[in-house]
Amino acid sequence: MLAMEPLFIGSHVAADFLNTTLTPRGEAIELIGDGASFVAWLVKAQLLDGEEAARLRRRFGVAALDGTAAEARKLRRWAGDWLGRWRESPRASYEAELRRLNELLGRASSFRELSVTKDGPRLVERMTIGEPGDLLGLVALEIAKLVAQEEPALLKRCAGAECTLWFLDRTKAHRRVFCSASACGNRAKVAAFRERQRG
Template sequence: MDFLNTSFTPDGAPAEAIGDGRSFIDWLVRAALLDADDAARWKRRFHTEALDAAAAEARKVRQWVQEWISKWRDAPAANYEREVRRLNALIERASSYRELVVTKGGLQMTERLEIGAADDLIALVAAQIAMFIVTEQPTLVKRCAGPTCTLWFLDRTKAHRRLFCSAAACGNRAKVAAFRKRQRAN
């Protein structure tokens, strides 16, 4: 869900979390899809233009995934072969291997990622999207009902009737607006 929410409208003003290549890599670290050492290595290895192109592709993929998730939420049993092929093509752009490493805590198995070009970083996101699709229930995926909010969330409430991304933010705004409307009517 985090990837879908990298473009948002706090207080009605559009904001972009992956506006350029460096911010895309920083977001991958915050999302725990990339560790800080690899992030630093790839920032040094790839030119700014290549990283910016990777971020631009990520924004396009985000738009496509938002559209797909909306369809999937409304029709989970539909045929999504085309979407699956496209997602698999993105996943295949990177390869990984397992490696035994020595750490301060002892031996540890780790997964190493092979990235040939900056735009292959999207494979990290694509793999997470695929995992999301196969593990989550489509009926629990919702968009915030706030009139200016663009955030997505998983409704984990018992009754599955959650409307807002945050009760403290959008939910409170809706309650205040309803209260003011009632006050004006009186």
């Protein structure tokens, strides 16, 4: 298994979450393999602030957070499967899926806090994380936002050969087909060029 930094090329946090596992060139990469990397991912995804993350790591401990990361990987598999079907048939009822998602959403409760920084007073929304499993609520909220706010057909998977990455196509013309122009887009261009050379 290769190590690498999380990718944020999905143009939506829910897509970035699905992209925490990837298989470039046939080799599996797991980006949330344990509790520490899952919490670090939540911080990079801006779902959790750094100080709060450090506090939670101390409070919950390694074993509990490792368990939560395992739950997160299950959630990812489930969400990838559901969102794949959702973008094909957005009008289906998805009763069981909504029940599961709403259960997790119940764990994503928040409160407002007024704080004064050097830039002046700021009203910030903070999540209530009472137990490790509540962290899944943060991810569930992003999945719920995707389904509630975005066009199903614009959730796409990269057209690159063997690329498994997801993204939300926010381009004006809705013609984005690759996870990134520099990686898969470039490889496809090179392959097409070689094909022409041969022909």
